[in-house]
Amino acid sequence: MTQILTAADYRNPAQRLVEPDVWDFIEGGAEDERTVAANLRAFDRVRLRPRVLAGVSEVDTAVSLFGRDYATPIGVAPTAYQRLIDADGEVATAKGAGAAGALFVVAMFASRTIEDIAAASSSGLWLQLYWLRRRDVLQSMAERAEAAGYDAIMLTVDVPRMGRRWRDVRNGFTIGGDVAAVNIEAGVMAAAHERDEGSSAVARHTAATFDPGLVWSDLAWLRGRTRLPLVLKGILTAEDATLAVAHGADAIVVSNHGGRQLDGAVASLDALAEVVGAVGGAIPVLLDGGVRRGADALAALALGAHMVLLGRPPLWGLAAGGAEGVAGVLRATTDELAHAMALAGRASLADLDRTVVRNQPTGGDA
Ligand SMILES: Cc1cc2nc3c(=O)[nH]c(=O)nc-3n(C[C@H](O)[C@H](O)[C@H](O)COP(=O)(O)O)c2cc1C
């Protein structure tokens, strides 16, 4: 029995506790999973430049965003169907994130209601949406989020179609039993639940319900239907970062969807500098993909991220220990961040800048 000291320590217990096909759904990525690997490798390449005699008796990881204070800049990325791995699902995740003082982004395909999750939360919540053909469903979900006290809408823009996740196809993966996307009318979802050789449940979701015709000018429609800040998730280039700012995004997330969409896409960390450069401080930039330890968060924050989000690690925590496990993952990584900040001679997040990270000789994922 390994002691649980780090976020990664939740991974093996989690794998033992979930069904193999659910494990593959969580861990898997698109096609050859090269971008999954690249996200992790990019952090492994980072080398830090510690400063000394910097007075680090108090180290502060507090950050605020959209008017809300957080104890940590490490939050929980949106992941669908959390009841696949815990009976309480997103309600447990909300409790865990709240206990750690962390942001939790609730997925459109959550398996608990927007309102039940809000009732369990003591921290900031955002609601993630995909661009559905049924815009009335988008509008009503945005309205429900606003009424339930969510702080922002996050529109995921890197899924015009679902990435090909061969593990799920080979497993004939389906979402079933008593797990469902309870915030979306059953009629909208019907096609997603039919079994089909050569496809997977998640691929059928997109084919049946997502609108791949989404273009920049469509964003004004959503903008006009919610007072909440609008965050775009899935930006990897300076060009799109510039367009996001021009079209009124309130924040963007540098993300390749955890390597689950375009296999071969650039690692999130490797895309961060060009995106931050293009945004030029106009709006906050967040990052997800491959953040596993506090030092990873430190590197991303130093390169200009305002917050980082964890996708798979909170699911390991949720599977292994419910709300406590989610809080454990967030606390372990936040504690590592504070520790790394002290040893790097930077006592607050405001002290983190590019001088924390040594320039990479190759400058990318070579
Ligand atoms: C099981 C699983 C389900 C996901 N579901 C969604 C989703 O519904 N919406 C979304 O925008 N991103 C989704 N993502 C992507 C995550 O939000 C995030 O971008 C990614 O997991 C970050 O990478 P990491 O897992 O390496 O931390 C999902 C990721 C996983 C692993």
Ligand SMILES: O=C(O)C(=O)c1ccccc1
């Ligand atoms: O976005 C994802 O990665 C994902 O796995 C998913 C699954 C079901 C519905 C929507 C997204």
